Amino acid sequence: MLPFQSLHEAQSALGRNLTFAETLWFNYSADKSDYFLYCHNILFLFLIFSFIPLPLVFLEILHAAGIYKYKIQPKVRLPFSEMFRCYRDVMRMFFLIVGPLQLISFPCIKMIGIRTGLPLPSGWEILSQLLVYFMIEDYTNYWVHRFLHCKWGYEKIHRVHHEYTAPIGFAAPYAHWAEVLVLGIPSFLGPAMVPGHMITFWLWIALRQIEAIETHSGYDFPWSLTKFIPFYGGAEYHDYHHYVGGQSQSNFASVFTYCDYIYGTDKGYRYQKKILKTLKEEGKSSEGSYYSTAQGVKSD
Numbered sequence: 001m002l003p004f005q006s007l008h009e010a011q012s013a014l015g016r017n018l019t020f021a022e023t024l025w026f027n028y029s030a031d032k033s034d035y036f037l038y039c040h041n042i043l044f045l046f047l048i049f050s051f052i053p054l055p056l057v058f059l060e061i062l063h064a065a066g067i068y069k070y071k072i073q074p075k076v077r078l079p080f081s082e083m084f085r086c087y088r089d090v091m092r093m094f095f096l097i098v099g100p101l102q103l104i105s106f107p108c109i110k111m112i113g114i115r116t117g118l119p120l121p122s123g124w125e126i127l128s129q130l131l132v133y134f135m136i137e138d139y140t141n142y143w144v145h146r147f148l149h150c151k152w153g154y155e156k157i158h159r160v161h162h163e164y165t166a167p168i169g170f171a172a173p174y175a176h177w178a179e180v181l182v183l184g185i186p187s188f189l190g191p192a193m194v195p196g197h198m199i200t201f202w203l204w205i206a207l208r209q210i211e212a213i214e215t216h217s218g219y220d221f222p223w224s225l226t227k228f229i230p231f232y233g234g235a236e237y238h239d240y241h242h243y244v245g246g247q248s249q250s251n252f253a254s255v256f257t258y259c260d261y262i263y264g265t266d267k268g269y270r271y272q273k274k275i276l277k278t279l280k281e282e283g284k285s286s287e288g289s290y291y292s293t294a295q296g297v298k299s300d
Contacts, residue, residue, distance in 0.1 A: 002030045002117055010118055022120050025199075034116050035106050037198055041205050042102050048209045049090055053169025056217050057083055060168070070219050072239045076166035086170040097177050101184065108188070113195040121197045133190030133204045134255055140186035142259040145252040148179065154246055157182075167216040167242045173209070211255060216242075231256040240269045 004010040010026055011017055018026060029037060059067045061080055068074065121129075148158035160176040173180070187208060191201055214226065215238040226232050233253050241251040250268040253260045260266035 002026060004030065004118075014119060018118070019120070022118055025120055026118065029116060034110070034198075037116050038106050038109055038114075039102060040202060042099050044202060044206050045098060045102075045209060046094065048206060048213070049094060049170075049173060050087070052210055052213050053087075053172075053217070056169055056219060059219075067219070070221050072218055072220050072236055073166040073243065078166075078168060083168060083170060086164070086168065086174055090170060090173050093173070093175070093177060093180060097180050098173075101181070108192075109201075112192045114191060114198055114201050115195075116198045121200060125196070126200050126203065129190075129194055129196045129200050130204055130207065132194050134208075136190040136193060137186045137208065138253065138255045139259060140189055141183065141254040142252050144182060144186060145254065146265070148182075149246075149248065149252070159246060162242060162245055164216075165242050165245055167218055167239065169213040169217050172212040172216040215239075215254075231258050233257045237269065240272070244268065 002010070004013065004026070007018065007023065007026060010022075057080075060078065060083070063077075147153050154162075157176045157178050161171075161174060161179060164171040164174065175183075187205070191204065214224075215233060215235050217235050218239065220234065220236040220239075224234070226234055233251070233255065237251055237253070237257060241248050244250060248268075250265055251257075251260055252265055257266065260269075
């Protein structure tokens, strides 16, 4: 809750007029508790999990030729009943684990210093903090993900997420409850190390989940803006990880690819890309996904 009773009082405290964004924030948050503002994440996550994957679900059902040619594994088509089952299971996990975890984790947010007051952070401050959050989460998630692919971690926990060898957007948060808890740690480390404003925290949670849905979409669109982000993995990169499945020791990265390159865990992927490039140059590859022409190249 903001410590100001009016806009005039806020302006006097800051020694300047509020920006348009700050005025909107004041009007919305002045009479709301910090706990209530923090719990907005529950609504944001519900909306993201429910609606962001829908466009590609409709395209999958309609089998639109102009779009379907960008499907990474075109031979795999999930019926609507299976996609709905995935969403239903994600929602069950959301209401039993994710939502309650959000409700009880507020003391940690206060402890690390996430603020809700004025002034609002500048655009550059938000962008720089988000970049730091992505880098920290990406590096720590890489090692947690590698651990989950050891024999015990995979058989006891991570195999649930790999039930979808051709992932769909709804499958991004589809996982064992223990994996949901463990992978929440890398997502929290960035804000804990570089605490910012609640708005930045909202954006971080939303963007991280949207990114996960994009990499699990099953489609590789040439016009995607993410292709202009250096070292960004994307849907094709992560799809290979699911395609290889439980035996995979490749492409552990959640967002960027530098860890896989540094530690040599993208060799199978790069080998397959090299083989497919050779086939294409020889005119032997067929149109569509590389999986349709390389069923025998499953490699770690």
